[in-house]
Amino acid sequence: MKVSHLQTEDKGKNKRMTKQRRIIKEILCSTKSHPTADWIYEEARKVLPDISLGTVYRNLQVLLSENNIQELSYGKGYSRFDGNPHPHYHFVCKECGRVFDVEMPLADFLTEAAAQATGGIVESHRLEFAGICRDCRREAKIVNH
Amino acid sequence: MKVSHLQTEDKGKNKRMTKQRRIIKEILCSTKSHPTADWIYEEARKVLPDISLGTVYRNLQVLLSENNIQELSYGKGYSRFDGNPHPHYHFVCKECGRVFDVEMPLADFLTEAAAQATGGIVESHRLEFAGICRDCRREAKIVNH
């Protein structure tokens, strides 16, 4: 039975545990600050003065592909703009990349839950779903008949 | 009574309605495709062949500041990384910019609601709160005594 559809198809290949990769992972796991690549780079340099920023980025990609860490993407790629200024949710198809509006009521109670959990003032939230859109799902069915 | 804290402190200044700005707004309102700045630029060029990409970006900023449109930021700024690979929510303080983990249960039922609303397969969701964190709230209190 093939399992090639598994999203968690991590590890697998012959990855080497270099000191650079180990240090980067350690830095990332020893902070709760959700650091940027550059901050990780500066921290890593305290231990490995010759490490390069490229190495940091490459290792972050490896760790991501192994599901060892996660990325909060505020960067990379490009912004998308929405002519509708009212709060609503979005769905991103990871097959075709399109972004859809999701017609469902706002879950405002989440805001209160988060306010309690953080002790801060929560003014808004952003909710984004990911998966496979209706069109791409149909196509998949046809292809696999 | 001062209202300088209003987040919706839009308009106000003497903004001109140039043809560039009008076209950009029209393009944005006539599509549901959540376009990128570059796509908007290409569309606008069909009408105003000499419009520049810089103008598109500048006008998107103006429209954003007027709350006429919204941005789905997948770009700009930089990525942040999280050593914790398990799904959880985040809170971004718009005062100090720090990102916090939010300790609250996952609202998985949202996934089902979105699946129904979109007709697609929803595999995950990303939920992010924005507001003022506990520390910054305290500071504000002290300052305004």
Add this chain to the structure above:
DNA sequence: ATAGGTGCAAATGTTTTGCTGTCAA
């Protein structure tokens, strides 16, 4: 008339990549 806006091009800032030498397995 004039402040705000435009086009153009250069600058910025983050992330990626080509190349060559190195090192973990």
Add this chain to the structure above:
DNA sequence: TTGACAGCAAAACATTTGCACCTAT
């Protein structure tokens, strides 16, 4: 031994900005 990985620097990329001219008000 050798293929994955490192360092370095250049490239790529979206986005921003400085400047001189233009135009909506």
